[in-house]
Amino acid sequence: MKGTMTRLTRRLLDRPRRSLLVAAATAIAVTAGTSITSAAWTDSEWVKASVGVSAPGDCTTNTMFTNQAWARQLSGTVLSTSLDSIAGVEGLTVSNNGATASPVPVSATPVPGTADAFISKLPVTALGSNPITAALGLGIPVGGLGTYTQWAQSQNNGHSRGAAGLVSDQSGTVDAAGTANGSATAPKAASISLGALVPASLSGVTLDIGALASSAQLDACEMVNGWPALDATPTVQRDYGIASLDLNANVASVGALSTQGATLVGAVPTQLNALLGTGGLATGITNGISAIVNPLLGTLTLGSISTNATLSAPDLSGVTALMTESMTDGIVTVDLGAGTISVNIASLAGGTTGLNGMGPNHAVVLDAAITAAVTSKVTALLNAWKTRVLTALTTALRAITLNATTNITLKLAGINAATIGVNMGPSTLGQFLDGTAVAPAVTADVIGLDLGGVVAALLSPITGALLSGTNGVVQTVLNATVFNSGIIPALGTGLQSLITPVVNAVAPILTAFSSTVSIRVNVQPDQPWTSTKPADATAAVGEYKVSALRVGLIDSASLLSLSLGNASAGPASLRAP
Secondary structure: OHHHHHHHHHHHHHOOHHHHHHHHOOEEEEOOOOEEOOOOEEOOOOEEEEOOOOOOOOOOOOOOEEEEEEEEEEEEEEOOEEHHHOOOOOOEEEEEOOOOEEEEOOOOEEOOOOOOEEEEEOOHHHHOOOOHHHHHOOOOOOOOOOOEEEEEEEOOOOEEEEEEEEEOOOOOOEOOOOHHHOOOOOOEEEEEEHHHOOHHHHOOEEEEEEOEEEEEEEEEEEEEOOEEEEEEEEEEEEEEEEOOEEEEEEOHHHHHHHHHHHHHHHOHHHHHHHHOOOOOHHHHHHHHHHHHHHHHOOOEEEEEEEEEEEEOOOOOHHHHHHHHOEEEOOOEEEEOOOOEEEEEHHHHHOEOOEOOOOOOOEEEOOOHHHHHHHHHHHHHHHHHHHHHHHHHHHHHHHOOEEEEEEEEEEEEOOEEEEEEEEEEEEEEHHHHHHOOOOOOEEEEEEOOOOHHHHHHHHHHHHHHHHHHHHHHHHHHHHHHHOOOOOHHHHHHHHHHHHHHHHHHHHHHHHHHHHHHEEEEEEEOOOOOOOOOOOOOOOOOOOOEEEEEEEEEEOOOOOOEEEEEEEEEEOOOEEOOO
């Protein structure tokens, strides 16, 4: 027993004093949380330390780990070309061998004041390269070239961070809204032209991706018996942000609604002029005045009656402007001038913060319910637009001026005995409709001798009736030929015949899109994945990766398997002593 105790005592005495302190210390881990908003993410450092322990015996200052961090704005395959082959798109990898952090590419810039951190911006050569130009439409972001930053930090204490997208050069914080760069609205990260990839089914359809970013953090160190060790369940935090995601489609029927609708409006002046001829406005006034006169003729008979009318030219500029209007309810936009329908997928298929805050590998699916909702919204927008058009046309036509004169000849015993002239206006059509038009001027003349004043006596009730009833005749005729029926309702019918094909076009577009394109947000390859995981959604053991957005063709991954806003932290491991 004594020999045993002696050997144990010797081992304890031989052990470095620092190790004894570590073994005696109580490990305390303090984690500072990370906050995220739709505008910016502020990444806080984790601090893990053991009270009273000196290096390398704590998780902040030890140098016992090899480590890696990675950031890349674009990765994947487009038009059967791997983006790895395009200069400048390879992203940034920072590796730490336990002594030194090294970046790839070596041109990456160290971050001032932040140890073992580097940045590498997406260069102009990448923005202008094929297939990016052909299929992605990657635009220069707000703030100019280099706004898309790839930021990575790899430390030998087990801590690593990666961030990609609209990222601060100095801190790696993420501004998914893009407002930090001076824009009131989010910039566009890419516009994927699906027609360039699968033209047969989605010609003229693009997926517009707004500003996005992601970040990943890893603390692989833990204290075991007072000594830093590789944490089997490390502290990991992954965040992402997507400012917007819109589906835009060039729809032929929308363009037809605009151009053919303008043609219908342009035909209104000709239709008004036609009303002045036989069977139109003038004929209606003639018939209405005849109806006033006939019951009051007595022994007189109607010889002849005719009406001449003129209308001022309508100002239809306000109506014509509506033919190129862009209308939206915040979710769906119909742009007549551009001939497009746009769907705000982020708002429609997401939550109160759009597509942010979703769980790992969340699938964005434009299912039957969403298709029905979009169809309903398009219908409502166009019905409201048609109402605005007809209201604007009504306003324009109410403003035009009518002058009309009706000449009447009356007979007595087959001989012309008197004439009556009725002058209407000048008043606007609106005044006639509202009952505020100027009173008609009625003049009656007896032709030849009026023995006993018989003719004059018969004319008096006729002229009185014309004075009180003529403007009512005009009102009735205007409603019959222009307002309640006629020109304005006919335009409404014509517009509806153009609206129906637009509404009918919505479902086929969304159905083709949902059956062809797969969208996932907050992609984390090591987390559960519903359905079959695509081959490009991979991560090494111990690597904690996140992609803000992945877009791929369901049956043609070689044509499109694109991940945007990619970052990862790890793998980390204890280095050999």
